[in-house]
Amino acid sequence: MLKELGKSIILYGIASGISKSIMLFLIPVYTNVFPPEDYAVIDLIATVTIFIAIMGMLQIESGILRYYFEISENQRSSWISTGFWFISIISILLAFITSLFSNYISTIIFDTGNYSKILTIALFTIPISNIFSYCTVIIRCNKEPISYLLFTSLQLIFTIIISLWLVLARGYGVEGAFWGIMFGFLVPVFFMIIYLLKKSLLKLEISGQALNSLFHYCIPQLPGILGSWANTYANRFVMLSYLTLTEIGIFSVAIKIAGVFKLGEEAFRMSWGPFLFENLKKEGHKQLFGNVLVICTLLVMSLCSICALFTKEIYFFIIASSYNAGIPLTSMLFFALGFNILIQIVLIGPAITKKTIFNSVLGLSSFLVNIILLLLMVPKWGLIGVPLSLLLANLFMFISSWYTTERIYYIGFPIMKVATIITIGLLLLGLTLVFNQVIIIRMLLAIAICILFLVGYKSMKSNILNNL
Template sequence: MHKRLGEGIHIWLILNMLRFLKDFLIYGLASVIGKIAALLLMPMYTKILTQEEYGIMAMLISVKGILDLASNLNIHSGIARDYYEKGINKTILVSTGFWSILTISISILIIMSLSCNFWVENVLSLHGHELDFILVLLSIPAGSFISYFSILTRFNKQPVKFAIGTIMSLVIQLTVNIYTIAVLHWGITGFFVGTLVGDLFSLIYFYLLNKSLVNLSFDWNYLKRALKYCIPLLPAILAGWVDSSLGQIFIGKSVSYTELGIYSVAVQFASAFTLISMALRNVWAPYLYESYKKPNFQSELDRLFTFFVLLAIFVSCALSLLSNELILIFSNKDYLDACIYLTMLCIPMSFLLLFPIAQSGLSISRNTKFVGIAYIIGSTLNILFLIAFLKKIGVVAVPIGLTISRIVTYFMMYAATRKYSSLHLPNQLLIALILSVLISLVLAYFKSNIILRITFLIIITAFLTVIAIKRLNIINFLKSLVNKAD
């Protein structure tokens, strides 16, 4: 009887994990399609746009990141945290978030528009790109509400509708981009026009899905409760922006926009991690808040962590070992210097992927201030490293500084999670991640023969498969299903 009970619990754990992975794949589908489309359009961008224009586009995208943060104060995360709480009126809660974000985002838009010339000329040194900056500003309110309504769509467990809306928006954006850049020759202006049009479609689509939850109601107590949760996270989000974007701004201001253009190609390929990370973030909060009180949650957490570490190792090695061929296929030989940057970005991007899992205990216990502290310390180390070494060793300082930041942030969050919860993670797997990327970096740096690189990739894949079979208990799961059928 005890044996059958154990088998039943084991099957329940695996099936629950599979349900999680199903939602993960659905939410990630739109991101996958988006990244594939972006890669397919890269030859057009790198052929029509100069390296300097590509760098300026990356600079404006980085600026948009901090403006997006300022326009919503991360209120959507505070609203999402209370969405499943008992005694909460969801309509009043969602409406409170809606009107708060509307007020903040419109205010930011007006203030930044009135001071446009100051930012373009004096801060960013982007003379002649005032229109591009205005287009970035116009997309801010739309982007804030897209984030808000898409979170509600996820919490209402509508992954298919989420994927459909995201994909349709992407198709519209890319169609406009191709027409304005390749046909009308609008340059980077065409890119931001496409972004704005796609955002407007997403805003309308996700609003229609959630309009039943929005009315004229507003509750200050709900807002205060949301702010109490999300304000401590703001330093973490700001530090995250510093890590992901400040390095690019430093390159543009301290080195050149041409070098920034080359580095941005590496970032574009490294965004393969971002699509996995976005899918994980989309499903992790609902999953965590619904599951952490269930029995054997720790076992399920171990399996999920193992799965994502193994996935990060495979993606890191594939990108690193094939970086030369990928860049030649999707851009041209002028961007080959991006190969080393891409390999160096794999470790920090892998650690970023695991952040939601590492901070799980802090999210459950509402000790989110420690997330902010960890991010701030990591980003401070990154900034200090860039200031000290960017001009001495060049662009490679950016991925090195980012690696230092992400590793420090991860282990600080994990240490706090261990302190304020009983959760723990098999972090020894991270050693395999770092070693595999370092070996790949050596092979990429010395431009090893492609046969040698592919052989190493096959060995790594076989190694990961063996670990997956052993640690995820796949064979035992299949045996349990067979025994249950009998």
Template sequence: MSIAKKLVGQTAAYGLSSIIGRVLNYLLVPVYTKAFLPEAYGVVTYLYSFVALFNVLYTYGMETAFFRFANKPGTDQRELYNKVLSLIGSSSLIFTAILLLASGPIANFIGFPERQEYIVWLAIVLAIDAIATIPFAWLRLQNKAVKFASIKLINIVLTVGANMFFLVFCRQVYNGDYLPELRPWVTSIYNPDFGVGYIFLINLVANALQLPLLWKELSIFRFRLDVDQLKPMLRYAYPLLFMGLAGMVNEVIDRILLEYHLPDNFYPNMSNMAAVGIYGACYKLSIFMSLAIQAFRYAAEPFFFSQANDKNSPQAFAQIMKWFVISCAFIFLFVSAFRDEIASVFIDESYHSGLVVVPILLLANLFLGVYYNLSVWFKLTDRTQFGTWISVGGAVVTIMLNLLLIPVLGYVGSAWATLCCYFAMAAVSYFLGQRYYPIPYPVRSIIGYIVLAVVLLLGVFYVPVQQVWLNYLIGLVVCALFLVIVAARERLLFFNK
């Protein structure tokens, strides 16, 4: 179908920045895991979990609301842009001012009283990111994918480059690994005691440099703060706020609960914060699934809204879902089958004890992607309150299962809690969606491909093989077998069946 193919093209365009950017950013994982012990990296994982939660609070669903209202007939998109950016900009500055004033007590509360500057830097990052969200949304609305991707990539390149400079080049010169003649100069700009502070400060500087790159979008902005006129958008957005907040709880609360709820000495010779660091590093191996989902989401949200009135859209949405699941099932199978080999490249060996969570988290993210696909029904019917309740229910499942499983299974329990949460959310959303906005999803095919990938993976894990090369061969064979079965089943008619 033509509109489905159009989505593929948009996904590729917007996904370029997401995929290349996150791959480049992923190159920092071996840098961090080699530069810092698991306990120090746990601090990064822990604090960025809070940042993820606050990111949702700072934008409170207005990005999606902006797309929804900008596509309504007769809307002055420029004026709407001015009003939304005025609101987000004002609220972001207020929120950040509060965090700056309270940075000392916050640092004490979360257990880092000597690192108040981390809170200050991250509070400023939150404001910058929230303000930049609307100009980026404007670029997406105007189909300026190249500029969108370029700015995102520049940000990532700056971040990766600065981290490589300080945490690899400067650290190794300082330690005397090479270029001893440069050590006096490096000593003047690099302090090993600054530790993970480099990660947070580099994030702040790189994100701030996005604003000059968005100058054209910011220069057309005129302050138009009119809360009364924005009330319909706020009514549409507030359920999305709770939905996003609950969704972020599902995504990051396990890191926070691991620190507080993991029994002492659960892992021999490892602190709770070190366990958080190992879990966070191994979670990064699910990036390949996250890439597919993020690329899809960038294009899908404006695409679904623009196709809402097309009579053929339900059939197109159904086909999109099927091929999305096929793609994600293959990613799940391939990454899980070669997790040890991938980990040996990207994660220091001191973190490998957590690799058992990788297949569980990959499958969990697959169901999260399914849920994002299914969420089209309540967004197009303006029943966003259902999304809120589904996400809140998922958050309850996540918290309860983490509390139950962490004392018994450690971070493996957190991984299973994540899988159960996303599966439950997808299932509930499907059954509600069929009632309010029926879409003829090929459910049997979708379930069949997921089960096929799981069964093939179990074959890889449980076939007793001693030779390394034979393990590689079996992994390649099962991945190829999956593709052959898909090709035979679909008869190679991509989006045309």
């Protein structure tokens, strides 16, 4: 069963993560083309559009994923069509309405309306990107890895080629970056719709019964998703009150580099949901989920530690020197985003029991912790307070999610093993920040991490084999 999860992550998750982390691949070019101020503009506009995109999806795709294996095959086309048309209509309406206020939004954020055109371009990318995201979930549920890889690869290739052509060859600057994203989604979405039609999965229908069931599952968790968005992105607006656009741009690049773990989060999310619900009714599933948590915690903490140790070298080879102030920020952000992967495992209680209101309570609580810490730390410590507050907020989210799941659907997660691994990981982060200039010490620490990982994996091996 664990092998199935591993294969699923490789086949579906990594492709999905890469397609949603394109800016990570464009960083080496963009940081040499755009100064930190321009990168801050890209990031702030993206922050607004991600919020609108969440409202356009309303978590309908998670509802489809939740019920897909419960409804009959005859019902699936009706449910899929309902989700498709609902997301399409809502996303288009939200993009159009928000675009009417683009000049006002630009003035609020940047003290000028000069970025209203770029914001409008970004807004009308939302319906296309939401349809793309929804279709990938359907293909994933149908277990068609070749089609999945083909469509996500098309999106990746077209986005990179068009973006680089518009930014470098045509000199469109920041505007070209957003045009590239739009056209990168447009081509694969066209073929995805044809695919769904040929598979008879898409028709002109909206089922009231399906929509009602989806709303009951999805709407209660929407505030939590918005809280998660705010936890990761809303700090930009707090930063605007205390920091310059240059500093925001430096942070934006730092979190994009750490976004390799965002890629991992997306990869795991695409695989974990189907794996969870397919194994839920099987005997021994609680022990299986506990083993998954220990293995993933060991792997995530090890990778975070090694990445943090060599952040300086990452910047040296791929990032312009004007962004070097982001080196310590990136080290902390690796861990902050790494926790998001682990949160998905411990936050299974609400999904299993369909009490998704807990997702909202936990997400909003984590957001409040983040905001309070930001307001306390940023005025006193400056830019370094931003990743530190996010790290602590995500750690809070992890602990509270664990507690909630054990209360509403007891799993019996191995708390001591996981707590020990996390404590060692955070201690290594502290050593990384202290000895950042000494390459020999960092190399020795990296060797020690690899040894600890192998020892930890070996100690878990017998438990793993019992579940294969």
